[in-house]
Amino acid sequence: MTLPLIVAKSLRQHLLSTVVTAASIALAGGLLMAVWVVKTQSNDAFTKQNAGFDAVLGARSAKLQLVLNAIFHLEASPGNLPWADYEDISTNAAVALALPIAVGDNYHGYRLVGTTTNLFAVEHRPGRKFRVAEGEPFLAGYMEAVLGSFAAQQLKLKVGDKFHPFHGLIFDEKQQHAETYVVTGILEPSNTPADRVIWIPLEGIQNMKGHDAKSAAEISAVLVKLKNPIAGRGLELMYNKQGNRLTFAWPIAQVVAELFGKIAWFDRVLALVAWLVAAVATGSVLASIYNSMNERRRDIAILRALGARAHTIFLAVVMECAAIAVLGMVAAFAVYLGITTVAAGIIRAETGVVLEPFAWQPIFAWVPLTMIGLSALAGVVPALKAYRTNVAENLVPVS
Amino acid sequence: MPLLEVSNLKKSYAAPDGGTHVVVDVPDFKLVAQAQVALSGESGSGKTTFLNLIAGILAPDTGSIKLNGQELAGLRESARDRIRATTIGYIFQTFNLLQGYTALENVLLGMSFGPGADREFAKALLKRVGLEAKLNHLPRQLSTGQQQRVAVARALANRPKLVLADEPTGNLDHTNAGESLKLIREACRENGAALLLVSHDREVLGQFESVQELAKLNRAAMQPT
Numbered sequence: 028m029t030l031p032l033i034v035a036k037s038l039r040q041h042l043l044s045t046v047v048t049a050a051s052i053a054l055a056g057g058l059l060m061a062v063w064v065v066k067t068q069s070n071d072a073f074t075k076q077n078a079g080f081d082a083v084l085g086a087r088s089a090k091l092q093l094v095l096n097a098i099f100h101l102e103a104s105p106g107n108l109p110w111a112d113y114e115d116i117s118t119n120a121a122v123a124l125a126l127p128i129a130v131g132d133n134y135h136g137y138r139l140v141g142t143t144t145n146l147f148a149v150e151h152r153p154g155r156k157f158r159v160a161e162g163e164p165f166l167a168g169y170m171e172a173v174l175g176s177f178a179a180q181q182l183k184l185k186v187g188d189k190f191h192p193f194h195g196l197i198f199d200e201k202q203q204h205a206e207t208y209v210v211t212g213i214l215e216p217s218n219t220p221a222d223r224v225i226w227i228p229l230e231g232i233q234n235m236k237g238h239d240a241k242s243a244a245e246i247s248a249v250l251v252k253l254k255n256p257i258a259g260r261g262l263e264l265m266y267n268k269q270g271n272r273l274t275f276a277w278p279i280a281q282v283v284a285e286l287f288g289k290i291a292w293f294d295r296v297l298a299l300v301a302w303l304v305a306a307v308a309t310g311s312v313l314a315s316i317y318n319s320m321n322e323r324r325r326d327i328a329i330l331r332a333l334g335a336r337a338h339t340i341f342l343a344v345v346m347e348c349a350a351i352a353v354l355g356m357v358a359a360f361a362v363y364l365g366i367t368t369v370a371a372g373i374i375r376a377e378t379g380v381v382l383e384p385f386a387w388q389p390i391f392a393w394v395p396l397t398m399i400g401l402s403a404l405a406g407v408v409p410a411l412k413a414y415r416t417n418v419a420e421n422l423v424p425v426s
Numbered sequence: 427m428p429l430l431e432v433s434n435l436k437k438s439y440a441a442p443d444g445g446t447h448v449v450v451d452v453p454d455f456k457l458v459a460q461a462q463v464a465l466s467g468e469s470g471s472g473k474t475t476f477l478n479l480i481a482g483i484l485a486p487d488t489g490s491i492k493l494n495g496q497e498l499a500g501l502r503e504s505a506r507d508r509i510r511a512t513t514i515g516y517i518f519q520t521f522n523l524l525q526g527y528t529a530l531e532n533v534l535l536g537m538s539f540g541p542g543a544d545r546e547f548a549k550a551l552l553k554r555v556g557l558e559a560k561l562n563h564l565p566r567q568l569s570t571g572q573q574q575r576v577a578v579a580r581a582l583a584n585r586p587k588l589v590l591a592d593e594p595t596g597n598l599d600h601t602n603a604g605e606s607l608k609l610i611r612e613a614c615r616e617n618g619a620a621l622l623l624v625s626h627d628r629e630v631l632g633q634f635e636s637v638q639e640l641a642k643l644n645r646a647a648m649q650p651t
């Protein structure tokens with residue numbers, strides 16, 4: 028009972044440095060957890076993310092660009108391919124489902140993607156199809172749109188609303204098309220990039236006024252679901268090795284993993300920064316306690332005169348440093364939630380991929396344990412000074 | 427058997443000129459249980475050093491200190507700490523109250539390292555010194571005389587066999603000093619503790635039946651410095 032009292036009193040007596048050092052621990056701990064969770068969860072979410080497809084067929088290009096454009100609805104389309112290629116692959120014996128898409132327009136930054144009603148047959152997760160939650164699917168050949176849930180929410184569009192699309196993938200208010208589309212339905216949230224898309228019939232994009240006349244018979248890519256994913260090897264050989272006109276991006280997860288491989292240095296830099304902040308924070312615990320040792324000498328001598336053993340004093344100082352880290356780590360979870368909520372919001376808005384900051388991670392245990400352990404370790408330095416305090420010399424007030 | 431038995435006790439410090447400066451050289455000193463003895467000595471005669479040796483705060487160079495039948499001289503620091511926590515109460519000229527702790531907490535700390543905290547006894551002690559209304563006051567919220575009384579209560583908190591008092595009234599005015607000394611002596615008697623007080627104040631020394639001159643006990647004090 029005595030040790031906790033001594034520690035609590037000391038924390039209170041040095042309230043300002045307690046708060047400042049605990050805050051730096053909170054920042055460091057929160058940052059460490061946030062960097063780690065955003066990194067692992069986005070890695071996980073992006074590589075698992077395929078919106079229900081195994082491969083993408085598109086114009087000859089880098090596989091990554093093809094996947095980013097067709098699956099994640101990011102980046103520019105690498106070019107078009109003739110309708111005949113869609114017919115070819117959709118009748119291939121290995122293919123379970125082929126979905127042609129055409130891109131080229133947006134509405135306030137949200138992409139219009141032309142496709143067929145086959146979209147509603149796609150299982151984006153086993154047993155879960157893209158389902159219209161409100162209203163009805165679009166009808167082929169009509170100027171109708173089904174909105175992804177996130178796009179509908181952000182654009183504040185409801186079933187029955189009308190809008191004029193804009194030309195291009197990037198919003199430019201001078202590029203408005205004359206066509207009027209009507210919202211017929213809104214998709215159930217799928218937590219896939221499809222949530223950020225305005226889905227319209229394929230002919231809509233192909234025939235939009237001002238589009239290249241020859242594009243009327245072309246599509247941007249074909250999303251492919253295979254009967255057996257292994258069959259992708261044969262198709263890949265056929266399109267990528269034997270042909271030189273098209274690119275077959277397969278398997279999608281591997282293509283995305285390559286992207287993460289390319290930006291791994293960024294993770295490492297972030298992690299390094301987070302660890303440096305952690306080192307500085309524990310260093311600040313050490314420095315602030317060490318610096319206060321001069322004013323604590325008298326109190327230590329008095330406690331010793333009352334019979335406290337030197338190692339009791341040592342322990343009190345180490346515990347005080349650990350206690351600062353405990354207080355800091357409680358606040359660190361607030362810092363963590365702040366950072367990850369913002370990061371998850373941005374990632375969702377930009378990619379449609381959903382992260383879950385609240386999901387339990389082992390790191391929620393080991394970062395606090397590490398920070399508390401490091402602080403206690405840092406506390407050994409001032410604790411040694413406290414341990415060696417000369418009792419007789421410090422029992423008299425310093426004049 | 428006496429409560430305290432000191433023989434051939436020597437303590438010296440390194441002098442600035444590189445030699446050693448003998449501060450305490452006491453061939454023989456005894457104190458029986460529950461006795462009250464005052465030691466007189468001028469400033470620098472080694473009074474504080476002598477008390478710190480008995481309290482086990484300082485380790486002697488040579489000699490023997492037997493307290494309650496136990497030899498302190500050869501013991502490790504932690505063992506001396508333990509004996510201090512259980513058998514000695516210490517009253518300082520500057521009171522040495524912990525400024526961040528209330529009167530009650532200061533008294534509780536006086537027992538925490540020895541017999542363990544006993545709130546009821548701590549309150550009873552503060553009541554005995556007339557501070558039952560000031561339990562939760564911090565030292566700075568108390569008058570000098572009240573602070574001294576907290577220090578007296580704290581010195582008795584671990585039910586010591588021996589209370590050491592180093593100029594306990596040196597910081598008090600004339601009236602307060604007289605009352606405080608009376609309180610210390612009565613409280614020690616009531617609690618069965620012996621009292622060894624050091625002072626150079628004639629008035630304080632005059633209150634004691636038994637006064638010994640440190641100059642005579644301590645051969646080091648006679649040496650010209």
Ligand SMILES: Nc1ncnc2c1ncn2[C@@H]1O[C@H](COP(=O)(O)OP(=O)(O)OP(=O)(O)O)[C@@H](O)[C@H]1O
Binds near residue numbers: 439449467475476626
């Ligand atoms: N840590 C130390 N290092 C060196 N010399 C010391 C040390 N502590 C005390 N001394 C010396 O020992 C001598 C006795 O000191 P001490 O404090 O015991 O005297 P005192 O009788 O209590 O004096 P006062 O009445 O002024 O309190 C002094 O000459 C002092 O300079």
Ligand SMILES: [Mg+2]
Binds near residue numbers: 473474475592
């Ligand atoms: Mg002195």
